[in-house]
Amino acid sequence: xxxIGAGPIGLFLGALLSKRGRSVRIFEQSPSPSPGSNxxxxxxxxxxxxxxxxxxxxxxxxxxPLRDVWVYGRRTRxxxxxxxxxxxxxYNFILTVPQSTxxxxxxxxxxxxxxxxxxxxxxxxxxxxxxxxxxxxxLDAKDPDRPPAFEDFRYxxxxxxxxxxxxxxxGVAWNPRRSASTFVMADFFDESGWGxxxxxxxxxxxxxxxxxxxxxxxxxxVQTPGFMDNPGSYLEQSVEARVGMVxxxxxxxxxxxxxxxxxxxxxxxxxxxxxxxxxxxxxSPIGGQGMNTGFADAxxxxxxxxxxxxxxxxDAxxxxxxxxxxxxxRRAAWSAAHRAEASMAAGxxxxxxxxxxxxxxxxxxxxxxxxxxxxxxAMLTIPGRTLGAMRKNSRxxxxxxxxx
Ligand SMILES: Cc1cc2nc3c(=O)[nH]c(=O)nc-3n(C[C@H](O)[C@H](O)[C@H](O)COP(=O)(O)OP(=O)(O)OC[C@H]3O[C@@H](n4cnc5c(N)ncnc54)[C@H](O)[C@@H]3O)c2cc1C
Numbered sequence: 001x002x003x004i005g006a007g008p009i010g011l012f013l014g015a016l017l018s019k020r021g022r023s024v025r026i027f028e029q030s031p032s033p034s035p036g037s038n039x040x041x042x043x044x045x046x047x048x049x050x051x052x053x054x055x056x057x058x059x060x061x062x063x064x065p066l067r068d069v070w071v072y073g074r075r076t077r078x079x080x081x082x083x084x085x086x087x088x089x090x091y092n093f094i095l096t097v098p099q100s101t102x103x104x105x106x107x108x109x110x111x112x113x114x115x116x117x118x119x120x121x122x123x124x125x126x127x128x129x130x131x132x133x134x135x136x137x138x139l140d141a142k143d144p145d146r147p148p149a150f151e152d153f154r155y156x157x158x159x160x161x162x163x164x165x166x167x168x169x170x171g172v173a174w175n176p177r178r179s180a181s182t183f184v185m186a187d188f189f190d191e192s193g194w195g196x197x198x199x200x201x202x203x204x205x206x207x208x209x210x211x212x213x214x215x216x217x218x219x220x221x222v223q224t225p226g227f228m229d230n231p232g233s234y235l236e237q238s239v240e241a242r243v244g245m246v247x248x249x250x251x252x253x254x255x256x257x258x259x260x261x262x263x264x265x266x267x268x269x270x271x272x273x274x275x276x277x278x279x280x281x282x283x284s285p286i287g288g289q290g291m292n293t294g295f296a297d298a299x300x301x302x303x304x305x306x307x308x309x310x311x312x313x314x315d316a317x318x319x320x321x322x323x324x325x326x327x328x329x330r331r332a333a334w335s336a337a338h339r340a341e342a343s344m345a346a347g348x349x350x351x352x353x354x355x356x357x358x359x360x361x362x363x364x365x366x367x368x369x370x371x372x373x374x375x376x377x378a379m380l381t382i383p384g385r386t387l388g389a390m391r392k393n394s395r396x397x398x399x400x401x402x403x404x
Contacts, residue, residue, distance in 0.1 A: 001305060002027060002136060002153040004124040004166050008039070008099065009277030009294040010159030011106035011118075015053040016302035018116035020403075022309055025151075026116070029123040029141045033107065037098030037187065037254055040213045041066075041288030043379040044089035045386050046295045052404075053109045055102075056091075062105070063097025064212040069198040069377070071365055073358035076201060076243060080365020082373045087380065094378055096198075096213040098187075099291065122149075124160060127169050127273065134272050155305055156273045159298075162261075164279035170270050176263035176282060179341075181348045182224045183286070184231040186255035188247050190218035200347065202361070203242045204354040207347040209286075217253065221286075223348050228257045260284040260344065264333050268297070269322030276301050281333040286347065287340030292379055297329045299404070300387045307403040317396065324396055328384045335382050343377075 001017070003010045006028035014024045042050075042059065050056040069082045084093050110116045125148060126137040134156045140146045158166030167174065190212060201208040206223030213219050222238040224231070235255065236247045264281045268274055277294030304321045307313050313321060349357045365373070375381050384390050388404055390397055 001155040003157045003159055005160035006118055007161055008102050008291050009298050012295055013157055013298040013302055014116050015109045018113035019053055020306050021115055023115045026118045027122040027124055028120050031121045033103055035100055037100050039099040039291040040096045040219055042095040043292045044091040045379055046292045047091040049295050049299050055105050055109045058105050059097055060095055062101045063095045064196055065093035066096050066198050067093050072201045074204060074354055079362040084374045084378060087374055087378055096211050098214055124165050129271050158275045158279040159277050160279055162278045162282045167279050176261035179260040181344055182227045182259050183221050184224055184228055184235050184257045185221040186235050187217050187219050187253040189251040190216055192218055201243050202347050204350055205242050206350055208239055208242050227259050231257050262337050268326040268329055274301055283337035284340040284344045286344040289336040289340050293333050293336045296386045300325050300329055303387055303400040303403040321396055332382050332384050
């Protein structure tokens with residue numbers, strides 16, 4: 001089968017399927033792995049999944065286990081903290097690690113399985129579905145004027161991200177809802193003295209968030225008044241003005257402005273072609289759930305495809321499993337997207353409303369809801385968070401679980 005895109009979701013899906021002996025070709029347009037470090041939060045359900053391909057332990061060794069998050073309001077008053085150490089999981093923390101490291105380790109995991117091939121420099125350009133397979137058109141990413149190549153597969157997974165070309169080839173209209181909130185983030189050598197704690201500052205001038213990630217490094221995110229193509233030293237200035245912390249611009253790594261959009265595909269299953277990861281859903285990065293939602297898509301889809309390739313599903317059952325994949329993973333994506341938006345709305349409130357926000361947050365962080373916060377942010381309470389953890393088991397779900 002073919003997977004388009006070697007981001008975290010394509011690589012993980014490829015590793016899951018090839019571990020089961022399935023022949024997988026992954027086509028990636030970029031000639032080399034991406035150096036960017038967008039997603040840094042890996043939740044306990046994702047670590048449980050990554051463990052299936054031997055990637056959890058090396059990832060943990062490369063990152064920082066985040067055991068608590070401190071939340072501050074106006075005049076840097078401490079409103080409370082969420083403590084992950086009591087989570088009901090083998091992994092009682094959220095791992096923070098750059099996305100580039102996650103991808104490198106998944107690529108390494110893939111190399112263990114001889115039936116997997118990662119083909120870089122190949123750009124997906126179109127597809128045609130036939131009754132018994134899918135023909136895909138591929139371009140040489142370095143020389144797109146060269147005549148295209150065609151390859152035939154039984155199934156295709158679109159893991160080619162938010163601007164998915166596979167999704168466009170299926171004729172799916174893409175109309176994301178853009179939020180007014182905008183941010184800039186940058187990684188600095190960690191001279192905060194805050195150790196492994198994450199700190200969120202919800203100030204009347206806008207949010208400032210700070211997370212440890214690769215050892216020695218800290219990610220800073222600040223809310224901006226509008227999208228900044230060229231943020232320069234806006235982040236350092238805002239952190240100093242809003243929080244009183246001075247960051248050394250000479251010890252800055254990667255910096256990137258970002259906006260927020262939300263879109264969830266009406267369907268994930270299209271006959272022999274399936275969407276997974278950001279091609280199927282985009283949500284606010286504030287909340288750190290997009291990649292984690294995608295890992296669980298990959299787990300579900302791998303079970304459907306493996307069962308089908310083992311001839312364990314009739315045509316009708318395969319169709320029903322595709323529908324079920326859409327239903328369960330869309331519901332999970334909506335839930336994650338709403339949570340991310342609620343966190344973002346609470347954190348980005350500015351001006352006079354921030355006083356009311358402080359009162360509400362300290363009630364939530366210190367009152368009767370306190371014990372529910374950590375499982376909520378660790379994505380342990382997302383409906384159908386992973387196929388393996390699903391409790392309500394229909395006949396088809398039970399069948400699919402045999403192929404995990
Ligand atoms: C600032 C920021 C912070 C974030 N933080 C978090 C976080 O903490 N936790 C979290 O869970 N999520 C987070 N996310 C979201 C996360 O980055 C994405 O959900 C994740 O990258 C999606 O992975 P993917 O594999 O689906 O797509 P991508 O990572 O976009 O990978 C798609 C791949 O497909 C390739 N491709 C595209 N088109 C083609 C083509 N035509 N042919 C061949 N290859 C193609 C691309 O080159 C790329 O390698 C964050 C996002 C941002 C922007």
